[in-house]
Amino acid sequence: xxxxxxxxxxxxxxxxxxxxxxxxxxxxxxxxxxxxxxxxxxxxxxxxxxxxxxxxxxxxxxxxxxxxxxxxxxxxxxxxxxxxxxxxxxxxxxxxxxxxxxxxxxxxxxxxxxxxxxxxxxxxxxxxxxxxxxxxxxxxxxxxxxxxxxxxxxxxxxxxxxxxxxxxxxxxxxxxxxxxxxxxxxxxxxxxxxxxxxxxxxxxxxxxxxxxxxxxxxxxxxxxxxxxxxxxxxxxxxxxxxxxxxxxxxxxxxxxxxxxxxxxxxxxxxxxxxxxxxxxxxxxxxx
Amino acid sequence: xxxxxxxxxxxxxxxxxxxxxxxxxxxxxxxxxxxxxxxxxxxxxxxxxxxxxxxxxxxxxxxxxxxxxxxxxxxxxxxxxxxxxxxxxxxxxxxxxxxxxxxxxxxxxxxxxxxxxxxxxxxxxxxxxxxxxxxxxxxxxxxxxxxxxxxxxxxxxxxxxxxxxxxxxxxxxxxxxxxxxxxxxxxxxxxxxxxxxxxxxxxxxxxxxxxxxxxxxxxxxxxxxxxxxxxxxxxxxxxxxxxxxxxxxxxxxxxxxxxxxxxxxxxxxxxxxxxxxxxxxxxxxxxxxxxxxxxxxxxxxxxxxxxxxxxxxxxxxxxxxxxxxxxxxxxxxx
Numbered sequence: 254x255x256x257x258x259x260x261x262x263x264x265x266x267x268x269x270x271x272x273x274x275x276x277x278x279x280x281x282x283x284x285x286x287x288x289x290x291x292x293x294x295x296x297x298x299x300x301x302x303x304x305x306x307x308x309x310x311x312x313x314x315x316x317x318x319x320x321x322x323x324x325x326x327x328x329x330x331x332x333x334x335x336x337x338x339x340x341x342x343x344x345x346x347x348x349x350x351x352x353x354x355x356x357x358x359x360x361x362x363x364x365x366x367x368x369x370x371x372x373x374x375x376x377x378x379x380x381x382x383x384x385x386x387x388x389x390x391x392x393x394x395x396x397x398x399x400x401x402x403x404x405x406x407x408x409x410x411x412x413x414x415x416x417x418x419x420x421x422x423x424x425x426x427x428x429x430x431x432x433x434x435x436x437x438x439x440x441x442x443x444x445x446x447x448x449x450x451x452x453x454x455x456x457x458x459x460x461x462x463x464x465x466x467x468x469x470x471x472x473x474x475x476x477x478x479x480x481x482x483x484x485x486x487x488x489x490x491x492x493x494x495x496x497x498x499x500x501x502x503x504x505x506x507x508x509x510x511x512x513x514x515x516x517x518x519x520x521x522x523x524x525x526x527x528x529x530x531x532x533x534x535x536x537x538x539x540x
Numbered sequence: 541x542x543x544x545x546x547x548x549x550x551x552x553x554x555x556x557x558x559x560x561x562x563x564x565x566x567x568x569x570x571x572x573x574x575x576x577x578x579x580x581x582x583x584x585x586x587x588x589x590x591x592x593x594x595x596x597x598x599x600x601x602x603x604x605x606x607x608x609x610x611x612x613x614x615x616x617x618x619x620x621x622x623x624x625x626x627x628x629x630x631x632x633x634x635x636x637x638x639x640x641x642x643x644x645x646x647x648x649x650x651x652x653x654x655x656x657x658x659x660x661x662x663x664x665x666x667x668x669x670x671x672x673x674x675x676x677x678x679x680x681x682x683x684x685x686x687x688x689x690x691x692x693x694x695x696x697x698x699x700x701x702x703x704x705x706x707x708x709x710x711x712x713x714x715x716x717x718x719x720x721x722x723x724x725x726x727x728x729x730x731x732x733x734x735x736x737x738x739x740x741x742x743x744x745x746x747x748x749x750x751x752x753x754x755x756x757x758x759x760x761x762x763x764x765x766x767x768x769x770x771x772x773x774x775x776x777x778x779x780x781x782x783x784x785x786x787x788x789x790x791x792x793x794x795x796x797x798x799x800x801x802x803x804x805x806x807x808x809x810x811x812x813x814x815x816x817x818x819x820x821x822x823x824x825x826x827x828x829x830x831x832x833x834x835x836x837x838x839x840x841x842x843x844x845x846x847x848x849x850x851x852x853x854x855x856x857x858x859x860x861x862x863x864x865x866x867x868x869x870x871x872x873x874x
Contacts, residue, residue, distance in 0.1 A: 323845030
């Protein structure tokens with residue numbers, strides 16, 4: 254009888270909407286799904302309890318030594334079960350739902366952490382993860398530190414009456430920029446760094462934008478992710494685009510790169526946003 | 541003899557698949573026989589993860605291979621695959637539609653559909669496209685296979701364009717889902733999905749061998765087949781219906797899995813000749829075996845993560861098929 258009840262309870266408690274009340278202080282075989290979640294567990298000093306991670310968890314470096322259970326939206330139930338987990342902490346966008354159902358069926362509790370690209374979302378994720386791990390005190394300390402960091406960042410932001418207009422491009426594809434609209438990590442980090450995402454009012458997510466849209470958007474600076482083995486050839490390629498050359502970004506050759514980690518919101522976000530803010534200030538001082 | 545060997549191979553592959561997974565210490569036999577003392581985990585792995593997956597693999601592999609054989613016979617073209625009746629393009633469009641627009645559907649609708657939204661949309665997308673194609677190619681009660689082939693290309697381009705529009709509006713997460721859907725996977729199989737596809741596929745698999753005599757006659761040409769007493773038009777209709785039904789159901793459950801429908805029938809023609817009586821049955825068996833083996837590889841090669849099965853079937857099927865063609869260049873003929 255017990256055997257039948259256990260998956261049922263697990264299925265009920267693991268539902269995302271009531272995830273806030275879950276505590277697993279004794280869980281020590283955790284599968285962490287989602288880069289920011291893995292970072293939070295490390296920031297809480299509870300990394301010894303992680304036994305596996307997903308493909309998007311790549312920071313800190315030593316996390317790569319853990320088994321990889323696959324891409325967070327394509328988890329395989331058996332793959333996850335094979336590492337013998339007693340708790341799964343996952344971003345709320347993880348999936349597919351079939352695999353999650355099968356995991357619930359196997360009596361493995363799943364705690365979901367809401368995604369978001371704001372300071373509030375970061376603090377809420379730390380809270381959820383801390384509670385799931387049963388280390389609320391450590392979580393509160395981290396939240397206090399992050400809150401202070403975000404406040405400090407805000408101090409740096411205020412006083413800029415003329416915010417820099419930023420165009421973030423994920424890639425350059427056949428002479429067109431794949432630019433970030435609203436609702437992305439890029440949009441979030443630009444806002445935190447005191448910039449204005451020029452495409453925020455135009456669309457959501459990442460889209461290929463045409464030349465005239467770039468000219469109309471009139472960015473002061475183009476930002477891209479720093480890629481491995483990129484030796485600056487991309488900067489020239491982007492700045493030489495006819496559309497970009499007509500904007501002040503092109504005229505001033507204002508092109509900067511940020512680490513890919515800046516697009517995922519986690520414990521490093523205040524630092525990464527602060528770095529970007531410094532980069533943007535340096536640019537505007539040069540003008 | 542060949543049929544017997546293939547049946548034995550299939551049973552072996554099924555048993556192997558049940559025992560072969562990322563969780564190596566599973567008590568498969570204990571769980572199967574429902575012995576007391578088997579852990580919840582092991583029971584879930586065997587009964588709710590591996591068994592529906594193995595059975596789905598068998599049915600989907602059989603459906604794809606048999607449909608391939610039927611299409612090649614019907615079109616008298618060695619390159620024909622189930623995609624020619626538009627079912628794959630339509631199913632792909634349906635799936636993309638559900639993935640991209642499903643998230644903005646009313647909440648009650650999403651809650652009601654659960655994860656059946658994508659399979660259902662794929663199934664109906666495939667069906668509607670096939671019906672459309674069939675009606676385009678049918679004039680005065682006669683279906684022109686050549687028109688169907690050409691119209692199929694036009695329809696594939698059209699659904700491709702519509703899919704492209706949706707891809708443009710898709711978010712990053714949805715784009716990832718779209719890509720993975722196109723690569724296919726048996727990983728999402730559960731009992732509900734299995735039972736929603738199984739009846740259709742099984743009916744088609746039972747119906748298929750009855751087409752064998754007509755397909756053999758059709759190899760001589762439509763007119764000759766008619767003189768032999770084959771009701772060509774009725775036979776075309778049944779063949780297209782069978783393919784659309786079985787492939788529609790298969791693709792709905794697993795997404796796009798390529799190459800099984802082409803490699804398996806050709807391989808068998810080389811071994812046993814073009815007689816459809818045996819070809820259709822053997823295709824079902826070998827298709828099932830091939831998909832099971834590909835699935836076994838897909839879940840172990842980068843365990844605990846999983847490789848989409850469409851990649852495995854193409855990586856193994858492509859070079860293998862080429863090798864056969866090079867060795868038997870003169871033999872491949874319908």
